[in-house]
Amino acid sequence: DGGITQSPKYLFRKEGQNVTLSCEQNLNHDAMYWYRQDPGQGLRLIYYSQIVNDFQKGDIAEGYSVSREKKESFPLTVTSAQKNPTAFYLCASSISGGNTEAFFGQGTRLTVV
Amino acid sequence: GNSVTQMEGPVTLSEEAFLTINCTYTATGYPSLFWYVQYPGEGLQLLLKATKADDKGSNKGFEATYRKETTSFHLEKGSVQVSDSAVYFCALLDTGRRALTFGSGTRLQVQP
Numbered sequence: 001d002g003g004i005t006q007s008p009k010y011l012f013r014k015e016g017q018n019v020t021l022s023c024e025q026n027l028n029h030d031a032m033y034w035y036r037q038d039p040g041q042g043l044r045l046i047y048y049s050q051i052v053n054d055f056q057k058g059d060i061a062e063g064y065s066v067s068r069e070k071k072e073s074f075p076l077t078v079t080s081a082q083k084n085p086t087a088f089y090l091c092a093s094s095i096s097g098g099n100t101e102a103f104f105g106q107g108t109r110l111t112v113v
Numbered sequence: 114g115n116s117v118t119q120m121e122g123p124v125t126l127s128e129e130a131f132l133t134i135n136c137t138y139t140a141t142g143y144p145s146l147f148w149y150v151q152y153p154g155e156g157l158q159l160l161l162k163a164t165k166a167d168d169k170g171s172n173k174g175f176e177a178t179y180r181k182e183t184t185s186f187h188l189e190k191g192s193v194q195v196s197d198s199a200v201y202f203c204a205l206l207d208t209g210r211r212a213l214t215f216g217s218g219t220r221l222q223v224q225p
Contacts, residue, residue, distance in 0.1 A: 006156075033212055042117075042202060042215040043157075050211060058212065090156055092213075099145040099164040099206060102213055104156035 002027050006091050006105035013078075013085075013112050021076045021108045023091035029103075030096035032074035036060060037088040037107075046089075049074055050096050078110065085112045115140045119203050119216035126193055126223050134188040134219045136177075136203035145206040146170075146179055146186040147213065150199045157202065160188075193223045 004025045013019045025032065031050050035043040045058030049068040063082025068074055074093075078085045088109050092102040120135040138146065145164045149157040161170030163179035163186065170177050175190045186203060203216040 004156075031211065035215075040217070042217040043213075045212055045214075048210065048212045056210065092157075094211075096211065099162075101147055101159045101162055104149075104158070106156045107154075109154075 004091055004093055004103055004105035006089075006108050008108060009106065011108055011110045013110070015112055016080045018080060019078050019085075019110065021078070021089055021091075021110070023074045023076065023105060024072055025074075025091075025093045025103075025105075026072060027093055027103060028071070029093035030071070031094045031102075032068065033092040033094075033102060034058075034064075034066065034074070034076045035090045035092065037090060043090060046076065085110060115144070115205060115207050115214045117203050117205055117214055117216035119201075119219050122200075122218075122220040124219060124221050126221070128195055128223055128225055129192045130223075132188070132190040132193045132197075132221065134201055134203075134221070136186045136188065136216060138184050138186065138203075138205050140184075140205055140207075142208060143181060144208055146177070147204045147206070148175070148177055148186070148188050149202045149204060149215075151202065151218070152199050160201070193221070195223045195225055197221060198223045 033048045034046040047066040049055035091105045094102040148160040161172040163170040166181040204213045
């Protein structure tokens, strides 16, 4: 089945530790995205990538980093510089160009204690 | 910049009631518009979309019409079911960076 896989579903980390969230897609999409969702709020864009080896900061990039070395993969690292890392993180992908929708993974709930 | 405003929830309805969730947007030009649905603990699923003015998107009994005069994309359903209980997000496609901008979401609770 084609889709987007995020792992793990739940992640716990101690304050001050970096943590990397995985996102893999087999839809052959060029574009990939990371969003953050907090309770009662909409999704906010962290980083996005329209093509391999290129990515741009979204609206809330501070304290996060990404890489895009392969078309299928777009891992997100939550660094110790992120002030409030506890949140639900969603990865998405889409066909680059046109008016097409984004497809979402099931999300990773990160809790920092 | 671009933004999407949705009515605040929760919206609580009885089964078979009529549903409207309001959505208005601010954007340069005429972006594509979307409604996504999120069930508890899951990612988002596309519900419907419209890519130009006066387009009507529809799926599973839900409908929304792209109104450029009022910059709106209100979601409607004639008869809701308990299984429609979820959070609904309105979104637009930012034509500059080609990424979705979302509203804050509206929680729908349908009671039997």
